[in-house]
Structure formats: C-alpha cells, structure tokens
Amino acid sequence: MMKFKTIVWMAVAFVFAACDIKDDVPYPIVYGQITEFEVEGQCGADGSAGASAVIDKASRTVTLYVSDTVNISSLKITKIGLSGTTYNPDVDYKESPMVRPDSSACINYALFPKTAFSNVEKGRDTRVNFTHEVKFVVRTYQDYVWTVKVHQVLGREIEVENQIGQAVIDPYLCNAIVYVSREQSLKKLKVKKFTLGGTHGAVTPDPTTYETYDFYNLRRFIVRTGWGKIEQWSVLVCHTDEVVETTAKILPRNLNATVSGTKPNGVTPKIEYRDASTTEWRTLPATEVKTTATTYTATIGGLRPSTKYVCRVTAGDVQLEQQEFATVSLQQLPNASFDDWSTDASNSKLYCPWATGATSFWDTGNRGATTVGNSNSVPTEDTSTGSGRAAYLESKWIVIKFAAGNIFTGTYLKTDGTNGVLGFGRPFTAFPSKLSFDYKYVSKPIDKFDESLAHLKGKPDSCSVYIALWHVEDNEYEEFQGEKYPLIIRTKPGKDQNLFSPDDPRVIAYGQFTKGSTVSNWTSETITLDYKNTELAPTHILVVASSSKYGDFFTGGVGSTLVVDNMKLIYE
Numbered sequence: 001m002m003k004f005k006t007i008v009w010m011a012v013a014f015v016f017a018a019c020d021i022k023d024d025v026p027y028p029i030v031y032g033q034i035t036e037f038e039v040e041g042q043c044g045a046d047g048s049a050g051a052s053a054v055i056d057k058a059s060r061t062v063t064l065y066v067s068d069t070v071n072i073s074s075l076k077i078t079k080i081g082l083s084g085t086t087y088n089p090d091v092d093y094k095e096s097p098m099v100r101p102d103s104s105a106c107i108n109y110a111l112f113p114k115t116a117f118s119n120v121e122k123g124r125d126t127r128v129n130f131t132h133e134v135k136f137v138v139r140t141y142q143d144y145v146w147t148v149k150v151h152q153v154l155g156r157e158i159e160v161e162n163q164i165g166q167a168v169i170d171p172y173l174c175n176a177i178v179y180v181s182r183e184q185s186l187k188k189l190k191v192k193k194f195t196l197g198g199t200h201g202a203v204t205p206d207p208t209t210y211e212t213y214d215f216y217n218l219r220r221f222i223v224r225t226g227w228g229k230i231e232q233w234s235v236l237v238c239h240t241d242e243v244v245e246t247t248a249k250i251l252p253r254n255l256n257a258t259v260s261g262t263k264p265n266g267v268t269p270k271i272e273y274r275d276a277s278t279t280e281w282r283t284l285p286a287t288e289v290k291t292t293a294t295t296y297t298a299t300i301g302g303l304r305p306s307t308k309y310v311c312r313v314t315a316g317d318v319q320l321e322q323q324e325f326a327t328v329s330l331q332q333l334p335n336a337s338f339d340d341w342s343t344d345a346s347n348s349k350l351y352c353p354w355a356t357g358a359t360s361f362w363d364t365g366n367r368g369a370t371t372v373g374n375s376n377s378v379p380t381e382d383t384s385t386g387s388g389r390a391a392y393l394e395s396k397w398i399v400i401k402f403a404a405g406n407i408f409t410g411t412y413l414k415t416d417g418t419n420g421v422l423g424f425g426r427p428f429t430a431f432p433s434k435l436s437f438d439y440k441y442v443s444k445p446i447d448k449f450d451e452s453l454a455h456l457k458g459k460p461d462s463c464s465v466y467i468a469l470w471h472v473e474d475n476e477y478e479e480f481q482g483e484k485y486p487l488i489i490r491t492k493p494g495k496d497q498n499l500f501s502p503d504d505p506r507v508i509a510y511g512q513f514t515k516g517s518t519v520s521n522w523t524s525e526t527i528t529l530d531y532k533n534t535e536l537a538p539t540h541i542l543v544v545a546s547s548s549k550y551g552d553f554f555t556g557g558v559g560s561t562l563v564v565d566n567m568k569l570i571y572e
Contacts, residue, residue, distance in 0.1 A: 404551025
C-alpha cells in the first residue's frame with residue numbers, strides 16, 4: 001500500500017535555449033524508489049497491528065517491525081512497490097523498474113520476482129533471511145541500492161517477587177539474569193511473568209504455573225518461539241544489595257496528566273492529586289495504576305485546562321515530595337474557518353490565507369502556481385455557516401504540470417524549477433483528540449498521473465485532509481534562510497526529494513481523512529488523532545488539505561474541487 005505523503009503543487013517556469021541535437025544523448029536519470037514494502041507478521045514498534053514500513057528516500061532505507069509469530073530468518077515478503085518507470089528508446093516501450101535482493105539472503109534467489117508485486121505468484125519464492133539488514137537493488141536506467149532492516153518485537157520479559165530492576169535478557173546466548181532483594185528466598189520464588197519465547201511462545205517447565213519455584217541454582221528451560229524455533233535457556237537469580245528508588249515524572253495535557261516512574265517490586269504506588277487552589281486530596285484508584293516489576297504509569301483524568309495541580313506519590317513507606325504541574329490550554333488553529341485572505345502587493349493573482357498585514361499561519365502552493373497561471377487555492381463565499389468565507393481548492397493543469405489545490409500550516413519557501421520547497425508545521429503545545437471540519441467535494445476521473453500511478457488512470461480522484469503532531473528536539477530542525485522548520489518539503493523528484501511521512505519518528509500523533517466520490521452538500525467530518533507516543537509533548541502541528549490525494553505525484557483529476565470550512569480542534 002502506498003503510504004500517504006504530502007500535498008504537492010508546483011510553480012511553472014520555462015527556460016528556452018537553442019541546442020544541437022546529437023545522437024549520443026545519454027539515458028535520463030530516473031531514480032529508483034521503494035514506495036511500499038510489506039512482510040508477513042508486520043506490526044508497529046510496540047507490537048500493534050496495521051503499521052506500515054518506514055521508508056526514507058533520502059537514505060534509501062526501509063525499516064519495519066514484525067511480531068514473534070514469524071521466523072525472520074525465512075521471512076516472506078508479501079508486497080514491494082516501486083517507482084521509476086523507464087522508457088527504452090531502442091525498442092520503443094516502457095519498462096518497469098527491477099528489484100533484486102542480495103542473493104546470499106534469499107532462500108531461493110532464482111524464484112524471487114524481478115519486479116514490483118502485491119501478490120506472490122504461484123511458483124515464486126519471496127522468503128528472505130532478515131536476521132541482518134539486507135541490500136536491495138532497484139534498477140531503472142541506473143542502479144540504486146536500498147537497505148531493508150527488520151526488527152522483531154518479541155516481548156521477552158521476566159518478573160518475580162521482590163525483583164530489583166529489570167531482568168537482563170540476552171537472546172543471542174539464551175541467558176537471563178534476575179536480581180532480587182536479600183530477604184527473598186531463592187528456593188521459594190514466586191514467578192509472575194516468564195515469556196522468554198515471546199508473547200506467542202511457550203516455556204517448559206513454566207515456572208508461572210507453580211506457587212513458588214526453586215531458583216537456588218542455575219535453571220534451564222526449553223523455550224519454543226511463536227514460529228516453532230526451539231532453544232535452551234539458562235536463567236540465574238541472584239541477590240543484590242541495590243534498591244530501586246521511587247521516582248515520579250508528570251506529563252500534563254489539556255484534560256489529564258500521566259504520572260510514571262520507578263518503584264520497588266511488588267508495590268503499587270498510591271497517587272494523590274488536588275487542585276493547587278484547594279487542600280482536598282483525591283486518590284487515584286489502584287486499579288488505574290499499571291505496573292511492571294519496577295515501573296508504573298497512570299493517568300489522572302477529569303482535569304481542567306490551564307489549571308495548576310499538585311501531585312504526590314507514595315510507594316510503601318516512601319512518600320515523594322509534592323510536585324506542582326499545570327495543564328495545557330485548549331489551543332485552536334488561527335483563521336481555521338478561512339475567513340481571512342489577502343492578495344500579494346506585487347502579484348494580484350496570488351491569494352494568501354491571511355489578512356493584509358497579519359502574520360501567516362496557513363499557506364498554499366499559489367506562489368508557485370501563479371508563476372505562469374492563477375491561484376488554484378482561493379477564498380469563496382460559499383460557506384457551511386452562510387457567512388464569512390471558506391477555502392476553495394481546485395486541481396488544475398497549469399501549462400505543463402498538474403497542480404492540486406491545497407492549504408497547509410506552514411510557509412511556501414521558494415520555487416525550484418517546476419517544483420516547490422515548503423516549510424511544514426507551526427508551533428503548538430496542546431493535545432487535541434480530534435479535528436472536525438465541514439467540506440464539499442467534486443471528484444473528477446484521474447486524467448493526469450505519474451507513471452508509477454498509471455493504474456489509477458480513469459479512477460475517481462480523492463481529496464485528503466490530515467493532521468499530525470510533532471515532537472521536535474532542538475537538534476532536529478531544518479533551516480532555510482536562517483529560519484527553522486520541523487520539516488522542509490522538497491517536491492522535486494530525485495535524491496534530494498523530501499516528503500512528509502506519518503511514520504516519521506518525530507510524529508507522535510496522526511489522523512487522516514480521504515474521500516473518493518463527489519459530496520455535493522456541506523458535510524461535517526471528524527478525524528481522530530492516533531497517539532503513537534504518549535510520553536512526549538507536541539511542539540508543532542501540521543494540518544494539510546488537498547483536492548487531490550496524490551498531488552505530490554502530480555496525479556489527480558483536473559477539475560477536482562475541495563471546499564473546506566470551519567476547522568476546529570476537539571479536546572476529550
């Protein structure tokens with residue numbers, strides 16, 4: 001499945017120069033890209049289902065995770081998507097790019113498909129040994145080497161009574177060491193978790209089935225993984241004088257706060273909180289405190305935004321100092337109903353989604369489109385409320401290139417030939433749960449397309465709206481002319497192309513809406529944000545709306561029109 005990327009539009013500029021036609025014209029540079037990569041048992045880094053591979057075009061790497069139900073030494077690839085279709089002038093036909101894995105990693109190199117595939121044909125063998133990273137060559141006119149890395153999420157864990165710290169588990173030597181307090185008898189040890197074979201594996205004998213288990217000496221176990229591999233493990237339990245200290249870290253949000261930290265084994269911390277303006281303490285029910293051997297996490301709900309609170313944590317006989325925290329204010333997007341527009345003083349054709357003299361929050365691809373044409377993202381008085389204005393986004397063919405109408409939080413930076421450079425994202429620190437908006441859409445058949453998406457020709461175009469929250473560290477910004485941005489988009493195909501991906505590790509929450517049919521009347525829609533990281537606070541927000549979902553591939557239907565109005569962030 002092709003991963004969704006950014007909205008693209010373009011500027012169009014021409015440079016004509018006289019030249020001599022020669023017979024020795026070199027083959028053009030056509031970059032071979034892996035656009036999709038799927039394997040059996042694929043999952044997210046946390047083991048969740050439905051995750052896509054992380055594809056980095058700049059470094060030509062593919063990173064993905066699989067569950068413990070599959071054998072990565074003989075892992076079946078179920079789908080490979082490629083871009084970079086080439087034209088062979090010698091025989092006058094188009095060729096699909098080829099893909100060849102490292103022969104030493106293939107289970108049967110001769111039977112591996114030579115081109116992209118979404119279904120494995122009978123007689124083909126796509127099994128590859130991914131115990132180490134594997135090189136894949138994508139061949140167009142040139143060869144491009146990609147690296148595919150597969151990480152297995154096994155979920156090996158040991159938890160015993162009076163444990164100190166986390167168990168030290170070595171999957172390569174099949175050894176594990178567990179430390180317990182001095183007062184704990186090694187001959188009568190209660191075992192709570194023992195998943196050395198992963199969450200889908202089995203251990204024989206299983207010490208969790210005994211009331212207590214004797215670990216006075218080194219113990220050996222037969223471990224069977226979810227895919228059937230059998231190993232012999234050695235487990236040693238030792239006394240230690242170390243003590244796990246109780247700690248507490250608070251991450252405030254808008255309407256709740258997460259409290260997490262370390263604690264002694266076998267203890268469920270007591271978490272109390274109060275409004276800083278009162279003296280009445282409330283106790284979080286113990287059932288809402290999730291624990292491992294030496295860690296805990298809990299969420300305090302029912303809080304008010306922009307309010308100071310006090311929290312204290314007690315674990316056994318230890319009570320930590322009170323911590324004060326403040327919930328985050330409920331932030332909304334400026335000009336979210338798109339009432340404010342202006343025209344550029346030097347270019348009357350250039351519509352800008354902000355009032356004259358105001359600071360911009362949104363921008364469009366109009367600066368590129370108006371190089372030789374008119375704006376294709378403009379205001380309209382056809383609104384969902386009957387007043388004000390809305391954003392009218394139209395997909396057009398502008399002289400030589402397809403341009404999707406779009407609007408996004410960020411800044412149009414410059415035009416690079418017929419392509420754009422954008423600074424994506426705006427500072428933002430809140431934790432919305434949803435994005436609502438009103439829209440209408442006219443879907444036209446796709447009549448302009450990149451060769452890699454030729455299979456979409458004639459199919460209904462789709463509009464797209466998506467929202468992302470970033471957490472960006474100081475050293476992760478990209479600079480353009482002295483200004484810093486979470487992400488600088490470069491739409492020009494090639495090695496320097498840089499597009500948005502929801503699998504960017506800095507993206508902590510994401511949600512997307514698409515519609516592939518005409519919606520003639522104003523309709524309300526809500527996008528739910530999926531938080532894939534709940535331990536970090538947002539620093540920036542990105543919202544993008546486009547009349548053609550695959551506009552970044554110059555693909556869509558001329559005349560497709562998205563009208564969007566009344567955007568609102570929802571906090572629950």
